[in-house]
Every structure is written in structure tokens, then in C-alpha cells.
Amino acid sequence: MGKIFIETYGCQMNVLDSDLIRSRMASQGWSSTEHKEEADLILFNTCSVREHAEERALSNAGMVRKLKKEKPGLVVGIVGCMAQNRQDRLFEQLPHVQLIVGPRHMGAIPRLVEEIRATGTRRIAVEDFDDEFIDGAEAVQSRAGGAQAYVKVMEGCDLSCTFCIVPTTRGAEVSRPPERIVEEVRRLAGQGTVEVTLLGQTVNSYGKGLKPVIDLGGLLRLLSGVEGLRRIRFITSHPSFVRPSLVEAMRDLPKVCKYLHFPAQSGSDRILKAMRRGYSVARYLELCDTLRREVPGIELASDFIVGFPGETAEDFRRTVDLMERVRFQNAFVFKYSPRPGTDAAALPDDVPEEEKKRRHQELLEVQERISRVKNQARIGRRLEILVEGPSKREGRQTGRTDAHQIVNFEAGRDLRGSFATVEITGATALSLAGRLA
Numbered sequence: 176m177g178k179i180f181i182e183t184y185g186c187q188m189n190v191l192d193s194d195l196i197r198s199r200m201a202s203q204g205w206s207s208t209e210h211k212e213e214a215d216l217i218l219f220n221t222c223s224v225r226e227h228a229e230e231r232a233l234s235n236a237g238m239v240r241k242l243k244k245e246k247p248g249l250v251v252g253i254v255g256c257m258a259q260n261r262q263d264r265l266f267e268q269l270p271h272v273q274l275i276v277g278p279r280h281m282g283a284i285p286r287l288v289e290e291i292r293a294t295g296t297r298r299i300a301v302e303d304f305d306d307e308f309i310d311g312a313e314a315v316q317s318r319a320g321g322a323q324a325y326v327k328v329m330e331g332c333d334l335s336c337t338f339c340i341v342p343t344t345r346g347a348e349v350s351r352p353p354e355r356i357v358e359e360v361r362r363l364a365g366q367g368t369v370e371v372t373l374l375g376q377t378v379n380s381y382g383k384g385l386k387p388v389i390d391l392g393g394l395l396r397l398l399s400g401v402e403g404l405r406r407i408r409f410i411t412s413h414p415s416f417v418r419p420s421l422v423e424a425m426r427d428l429p430k431v432c433k434y435l436h437f438p439a440q441s442g443s444d445r446i447l448k449a450m451r452r453g454y455s456v457a458r459y460l461e462l463c464d465t466l467r468r469e470v471p472g473i474e475l476a477s478d479f480i481v482g483f484p485g486e487t488a489e490d491f492r493r494t495v496d497l498m499e500r501v502r503f504q505n506a507f508v509f510k511y512s513p514r515p516g517t518d519a520a521a522l523p524d525d526v527p528e529e530e531k532k533r534r535h536q537e538l539l540e541v542q543e544r545i546s547r548v549k550n551q552a553r554i555g556r557r558l559e560i561l562v563e564g565p566s567k568r569e570g571r572q573t574g575r576t577d578a579h580q581i582v583n584f585e586a587g588r589d590l591r592g593s594f595a596t597v598e599i600t601g602a603t604a605l606s607l608a609g610r611l612a
């Protein structure tokens with residue numbers, strides 16, 4: 176049929192969606208290519224969470240105009256969150272684009288591409304989230320030689336954080352039935368996958384609307400029974416849904432990795448309220464204490480937004496205090512930028528850019544210091560890692576521990592996809608170094 180090239184922006188959900196599109200297109204006879212120049216279909220799978228990601232996708236999509244001129248049969252499409260967010264305005268901005276598909280309509284891509292090729296006219300699929308939602312049962316094993324795989328367990332979000340565009344672009348929350356997920360994970364394990372990462376915007380609210388009643392803790396118990404599977408991860412969690420059943424599953428099930436990424440976003444109650452996050456700092460800290468008490472060895476991770484409208488120096492100080500108090504394994508820090516269509520975009524963006532940059536830098540430095548100290552404390556220990564493949568430095572391999580620490584080590588051969596025990600000999604803020612034990 177032709178060759179497909181996909182450029183992916185944003186989160187792991189988009190990485191998985193791109194894999195699923197490739198897999199669906201492959202079932203129609205399409206092959207994948209790494210080179211835009213030889214493609215017959217170029218898709219930009221986009222992200223709207225930050226302005227920067229949208230601008231980059233727009234600029235790169237603009238640049239393929241030349242290819243389209245040279246090869247008129249080429250179909251160029253914009254899919255994912257920016258497609259849902261900007262809809263047919265993208266046709267005006269980028270006249271060579273013929274296909275626009277939102278995240279909840281990805282299943283229609285093969286049909287729409289065929290229609291465009293047959294008629295030469297444009298197609299758009301962004302109306303009513305009708306759950307032409309991609310069931311991941313056909314997911315490809317995309318990483319570490321097939322040892323790791325992403326599995327979508329839910330899609331969309333029912334919350335309404337004031338800075339976030341996701342509920343608009345991905346729609347209301349829908350959970351996949353547990354039996355479909357178990358079936359998919361069984362199939363993956365049968366093909367050699369040893370680690371799955373369950374994906375969802377608020378993955379720990381999994382189960383809403385399903386009958387019989389089930390939550391993420393219950394799903395983890397079912398998946399723990401899958402033979403051959405060694406590790407289960409899940410991202411991203413929301414503090415409001417860290418329920419006792421999840422804590423118990425993390426405590427009791429050896430296959431469930433002892434790592435929880437649950438974004439705090441701010442350490443100021445005033446800002447959390449303005450963000451409409453639905454929890455207080457005290458509640459967040461209480462959860463951290465419970466997790467550390469109940470799940471020995473657990474590592475915690477967070478996201479933070481600095482420079483949210485109205486954030487004072489005192490609010491920011493409280494965020495630094497929270498970071499110091501919790502001592503996350505890692506934290507992702509973002510400068511606030513208003514996203515059109517969100518409630519926060521109506522608020523004055525009143526923290527000057529220079530001050531946002533300063534707060535961003537300060538928070539990164541605090542986290543770097545904490546991560547370095549935590550990593551240095553691991554020197555001399557023996558840790559089991561799942562090897563992901565060659566590291567950037569020649570002759571070395573890289574892998575991750577159960578608690579998500581990156582470990583680089585000398586290896587004479589490619590150990591990708593296997594488990595190895597490594598003695599830790601060095602540490603930076605970002606990673607550990609070691610030798611095979």
C-alpha cells in the first residue's frame with residue numbers, strides 16, 4: 176500500500192498511540208519508514224500540553240510542504256491532541272495537510288487515508304468522542320527488543336485542573352475492561368515481554384463505570400497472575416486516587432514496581448486550589464508518609480508547575496519546602512504557560528518570564544541535589560535491573576531498577592531484554608553506574 180512515517184510528540188500515551196497506528200496500518204499492508212522522504216503517509220502525532228510542543232509540531236508539519244509538492248500523492252496528517260484542540264483551523268494554517276484526527280478517533284485512520292487517496296479530498300475526525308478509541312489488544316512490543324511494552328488501561332480524564340487541556344483533547348474517562356487487558360498482557364508475556372507499563376491520564380482512577388466493580392489495585396492483582404511477566408509499572412497517578420487497595424497492591428505484589436509518580440504540582444494550598452487539584456498539601460504529605468510506611472523501598476516522583484497565575488514568592492517557597500520534605504527520586508519541573516481553552520488561561524499570567532525561569536532553575540537545583548544524595552547512598556549495593564540496551568557511551572549498557580533508577584554498566588555484549596545484577600560503583604543526580612555482579 177505504501178510507507179508510513181510518524182513523528183511523535185509528548186507523553187508515553189502518544190508513543191503507544193503511534194505504535195497502534197503503525198500496527199493498524201500494517202494490517203492494511205503498509206510498512207513503516209524512518210525517513211520522511213520515502214513516505215507515502217506522514218503523520219504528526221501531537222501534544223497540546225505545552226505551547227512549545229505545539230509550536231514544534233506546527234513548524235515541522237510546515238516543513239513537509241516541500242515534500243508534498245514534489246510528491247502530490249503524499250498524504251500529510253495531524254493527529255492527536257493538537258488535532259482535537261485546533262480542529263479545522265489546522266487546514267487553514269497548513270493547506271498541504273489533508274487529514275486531522277483527534278486522539279479518540281485514531282481507529283478511523285486507515286479508512287480515512289484510503290478515502291483521501293481515492294478522492295483527493297480532506298478528512299477530519301474530531302466530533303463526539305465515540306470510542307473509536309484504540310483498544311491496545313494489538314499493541315506492538317516496541318522497546319528493549321520486546322521485553323517491555325506499554326498497555327493502555329484507560330483514556331481521558333474526568334477532572335478539570337485549570338491549567339490542563341487534556342479533558343478537552345482526550346475527552347471523558349473510559350476504562351478498558353480488565354479481561355481485555357489481561358488477555359493483552361498474557362499475549363505479550365507469551366511473546367517474551369517481561370515488563371508492562373500501564374498507561375492512563377489518571378491511571379489510578381482506573382475502573383470508573385466498569386461492572387463488576389474493579390480499581391487499579393484489583394487490576395494489578397489480576398495482572399500479577401500472568402505467567403512470565405516479571406514487572407508491572409503504571410503512570411501517571413493522581414493524588415486523589417491513591418487508595419488503600421493500591422497501596423496494598425504495591426506492598427503485597429512482588430511484580431508491582433515500587434515507584435509512584437503522582438504529581439503534586441505545587442506546595443501551596445492557595446495555588447492547588449487555583450489549579451483545582453482537589454487535595455491539600457497536608458493530604459499529599461500524609462499520602463507520602465503512608466506510602467513510605469506501607470511499601471518499604473518505594474520511590475516517589477512528582478511534577479511541578481512554577482509561575483502559575485498568582486504564585487507569590489511565599490507560594491513558591493512552600494513548593495521548595497514540599498520538595499525538601501518529601502525527597503522525591505525525581506521531579507519534572509515546568510514553567511507555566513497559558514493554554515487557550517483552559518480555565519487558567521483567563522487568569523492574568525502575572526509572574527514575569529524572568530521570575531518563572533529563576534524559580535524553574537531553583538527547583539531543578541533543589542531536586543538535583545536530593546537525587547544526587549539519594550543515588551550516592553546506593554553506592555556499594557547490588558541492584559537488579561532490566562537491561563534496555565546500549566547506553567550513549569560505547570561499550571556500556573543501560574537498564575532500570577524496580578524503583579526506576581537508571582543504571583549504566585560495562586558489558587561486553589548486548590544484554591537487552593534480560594535481567595542483570597549490578598554492583599553500584601558511582602552515582603550522579605540522574606543515574607547510577609556499576610559493574611555486573
Ligand code: SF4
Pocket residue numbers: 332333334335336339340341342376377413
Ligand atoms: S488530572 Fe488534571 S492534569 Fe491530569 S490529565 Fe486530568 S485535568 Fe489534566
